[in-house]
Amino acid sequence: MENCIFCKIVKEEIPATKLYEDSEALAFLDINPINIGHTLVIPKKHFKNILETPEDIMAHMMKIVKKVSHGLEALKPDGINIKMNNKEAAGQDVFHSHIHIMPRYKGDGFEPWHSKTKYKEGQKEEIAKKIISAL
Ligand code: 5GP
Ligand code: ZN
Numbered sequence: 001m002e003n004c005i006f007c008k009i010v011k012e013e014i015p016a017t018k019l020y021e022d023s024e025a026l027a028f029l030d031i032n033p034i035n036i037g038h039t040l041v042i043p044k045k046h047f048k049n050i051l052e053t054p055e056d057i058m059a060h061m062m063k064i065v066k067k068v069s070h071g072l073e074a075l076k077p078d079g080i081n082i083k084m085n086n087k088e089a090a091g092q093d094v095f096h097s098h099i100h101i102m103p104r105y106k107g108d109g110f111e112p113w114h115s116k117t118k119y120k121e122g123q124k125e126e127i128a129k130k131i132i133s134a135l
Contacts, residue, residue, distance in 0.1 A: 043061060
């Protein structure tokens with residue numbers, strides 16, 4: 001897609017530090033990392049987000065996430081976060097589907113995002129029904 005920074009990386013119109021590449025996908029270092037080694041895995045074809053990316057391509061991206069996560073062990077992180085931002089409200093800035101692999105270190109200052117809200121009585125079951133019916 002024209003004017004997409006990640007499509008330009010795929011076409012080698014702009015440089016990137018590649019870690020892994022095959023016919024479907026590419027892994028490269030994030031230019032503005034949360035920690036050294038922060039990597040992005042993208043499909044070579046342009047899809048906006050998880051909702052648009054075909055299931056087989058998502059599955060393939062996750063295989064690469066797993067592979068690169070093992071590679072990142074060479075940096076001896078204390079942990080690794082896998083994150084995908086989908087749509088602007090979720091913090092997506094580049095609208096070409098991508099998965100973040102983020103090496104984490106004890107005390108590196110990133111906040112967990114759990115426990116920001118609570119379910120009311122009976123709400124879990126109601127919400128689960130709604131989601132399951134849309135699967
Ligand atoms: P998002 O917020 O969309 O999930 O993440 C986009 C990521 O792409 C950011 O972490 C940002 O640092 C990274 N990024 C943006 N432009 C470039 C670029 O030109 N090269 C590389 N390697 N990473 C980029
Ligand atoms: Zn693109």
